[in-house]
Amino acid sequence: MRLAELSERSGVSTATIKYYLREGLLAPGRQINTTTAEYDEEHLRRLRLIRAMIQVGRVPVATVREVLGHVDDDSLPRAMRLGAAIWSMPQVPEPEVDDEFIQGARAAMEGLLDTLGWPNARALTAHSPAFRSLVVAAAALRRLGYDWGPEQLAPYGRLMQQVAVLDLDFMETHESEAEKIEVAVLGAVLVEPMLQALHRLAQEEESTRRYGYE
Structure with a gap:
């Protein structure tokens, strides 16, 4: 054309x-x-x-270029291409390493990964933007007096494991490697907001079921 x-x-x-x-x-x-x-x-x-x-997704052009560079890099194994593409997306900044709340949250979230039995994620904690986001959020809760540790988060983590299985099962229905990685990128840009919206709708539904409108 x-x-x-x-x-x-x-x-x-x-x-x-x-x-x-x-x-x-x-x-x-x-x-x-x-x-x-x-x-x-x-x-x-x-x-x-x-x-x-x-x-x-409101992703800057320079970031899109970087992400697509990883999508097209067929010299890398699939897991590395997928990780590199997702890690190139906008992420939370590095937290202050000397912050006591950050330190406590990091230890707790490392414990969470151990509780879930996720050794691969545990091995990447020093570099993973997703783990950094988890630590920053947990630290913010701690500052407010709410300590969401492994005991509270493990059930959520197990549900997310099921979501990840569905994600990768869907990704593998596509033929080319580039398509597979593109689907994963679209998942980060579009599907994650959909899952967040479903979470909030589920909360609204359950809240109304329990407490009504009064």
Whole structure:
């Protein structure tokens, strides 16, 4: 397809597509002559992924470029490609290492991973943005006088393990490695907010069931 058709099918203006091409987010099309290139379904799929990340996920262009670089790096095993792509997404900043609440929360969350029997996650705690987010949130609760430790969080962790199984089962229904990693990235950008919304709706439902409207 030509640029105009790619624009029409994707709903993205030709000017924006050209911008993505200049920024290296979208691979160049097959050059037909000096002024015309041809694009295929891979370009269309990638363009939709880019738009989802930027428009819905509010991911900066530079971060999108980094994430897509990991998605396309077929020199890495799947687990490393997946981890590198997700870790490139916007994350919470590094906390103060000398903060007593951070130190206590880190020890407690390491204990949580041990309780859950997650040795691979436990081995990555020094580098994992997800673990850092967990520690920062736990530390904030501690400052407010609420100590959510392994005992309270382990049941949630076991439920999340089931969610992870569903995530990867769905990812494996796609054929190419690039598609698999793209699905994982979309999960971080779009599915995680959906799960958060479902959590809140479930709370509303259960709260109303227990206490009514009065």
